[in-house]
Amino acid sequence: MTSNTPIILILNGPNLNMLGRREPEIYGHQTLSDIESLCHNTAARLGLSIDFRQSNHEGELVTWLQQAYGTVAGIIINAAAYTHTSVAIHDALKLHQDIPVVEVHLSDPKTREPFRHHSYIEPLAAALYAGLGAHGYVKALEFIDKTRNQANRDNLSL
Ligand code: CA2
Secondary structure, three states: OOOOOOEEEEEEOOOHHHOOOOOHHHHOOOOHHHHHHHHHHHHHHHOOEEEEEEOOOHHHHHHHHHHOOOOOOEEEEEOHHHHHOOHHHHHHHHHHOOOOEEEEEOOOHHHOOHHHOOOOOHHHOOEEEEOOOOHHHHHHHHHHHHHHHHHHHHHHOO
C-alpha cells in the first residue's frame, strides 16, 4: 500500500460489536473482527485501504462522519438500529455527496419487523446490500472500486 492508497471508511452502529454471540440465525456466526479481516483482505485485493470502526453512540458516529469530510474516497455504513431512527446520521452523510456511500445490512431489514422497514440512510446511498451476511461488505467495497474506476475512465475521456 502506498501513502496515497484511497481510504474507505467503514462504520458500524450499535450492538454490532456483539456479533457472533447471539442471534446467529439472523446475523450469522462471524464476529465483527472476522468482518474487519474480510474487509481488509478485500480492500487489499482492490488496492484500497480501510478505516473500520464501530460505536454504540450516535454522536460518535456523527463526529467520525464529520472528521472524514474530504479525507476518504468512499463510505460503507451499517448504522444498525440508527438506520431506522437517525436524522443526525442522515444529515452528516449529506457532507459526503461527492463520494460513494453504500448502505450494508447483514440481514434484510425490509423483510423483518415493520419498524425496520424505513431507512434514513437509503436516500443518500448509491447502493444497498442487505441480507447477504458479511458478504455484503465485500460487495460494497467492490461497488466503490467499480464506481471509482468508472469515474476515472469518464474523466480520462473528457
Ligand atoms: O442486519 C443488520 O445488519 C442490521 O443493521 C443489524 C441491526 C438491526 O437493528 C438492523 O435493523 C439491521 C442490529 C445489530 C445487532 O446485532 C446483534 C448481534 C448479536 C447480538 C446482539 C445484537
